[in-house]
Amino acid sequence: MGFHGFMLKTEPEPSLAGACGAYCGACLAYRGELAAEAGRLLQGIRRQGFLGLAKRLHPAEGPKVDVFFDVLDRLARTPACPGCAAGGGPMICPVRVCAKERRLETCAHCADLSACADGRLKSSSAETRRLREGRARLRGEDAHFPFGASEYLARLVRKYQGWNLENLRRIAAEGLEVWEAEMRERADAGFRSVEIKSEEDVYADD
Ligand code: SF4
Numbered sequence: 247m248g249f250h251g252f253m254l255k256t257e258p259e260p261s262l263a264g265a266c267g268a269y270c271g272a273c274l275a276y277r278g279e280l281a282a283e284a285g286r287l288l289q290g291i292r293r294q295g296f297l298g299l300a301k302r303l304h305p306a307e308g309p310k311v312d313v314f315f316d317v318l319d320r321l322a323r324t325p326a327c328p329g330c331a332a333g334g335g336p337m338i339c340p341v342r343v344c345a346k347e348r349r350l351e352t353c354a355h356c357a358d359l360s361a362c363a364d365g366r367l368k369s370s371s372a373e374t375r376r377l378r379e380g381r382a383r384l385r386g387e388d389a390h391f392p393f394g395a396s397e398y399l400a401r402l403v404r405k406y407q408g409w410n411l412e413n414l415r416r417i418a419a420e421g422l423e424v425w426e427a428e429m430r431e432r433a434d435a436g437f438r439s440v441e442i443k444s445e446e447d448v449y450a451d452d
């Protein structure tokens with residue numbers, strides 16, 4: 247009688263490519279490292295007894311000290327981001343929405359990439375409608391993403407100092423799998439995208 251070994255069913259690993267060309271596997275939010283860092287800082291400050299000391303030394307600053315601790319505590323309890331393909335990042339990221347509407351996994355194979363990354367691409371009518379509705383909601387309580395895909399992608403290119411755009415061009419030339427394998431290796435060796443991010447606040451109004 248022949249031996250039939252067990253075939254282990256392995257799920258394919260989800261892609262960690264962001265639609266904009268970022269690599270989520272090298273992001274502090276995906277890896278939960280920012281929250282862990284905040285947790286360590288919070289614990290250190292608590293164990294040092296800094297909270298009470300700060301209030302005693304500067305009683306008038308008490309409310310500010312409380313706000314600082316509250317923010318740090320929230321950051322420490324923030325769950326890790328699931329990655330772009332699993333709906334992480336900004337909830338209604340217009341770049342991800344746009345790529346999805348064009349049935350693209352990333353912007354790498356988009357015919358409009360160059361114009362879009364320069365912020366020159368006009369919004370589609372669907373996007374214009376979404377932005378109009380979003381702005382109306384912004385006046386209420388439900389904050390909505392204030393930029394269209396092209397404007398946001400241009401901001402991301404500035405923020406990443408061209409890294410994500412270079413990634414998209416490499417994905418187009420070499421294929422997603424080859425690029426992702428290299429990124430995984432770099433991230434395992436310690437590379438984090440925060441190293442190349444500029445301090446520009448991509449959500450700020452100009
Ligand atoms: S900015 Fe948008 S497209 Fe880029 S990784 Fe984040 S959610 Fe994805």
Ligand code: SF4
Pocket residue numbers: 340341342344345348350352353356357358359362363367395396399
């Ligand atoms: S139009 Fe811009 S955001 Fe949309 S898929 Fe193309 S490059 Fe990406």
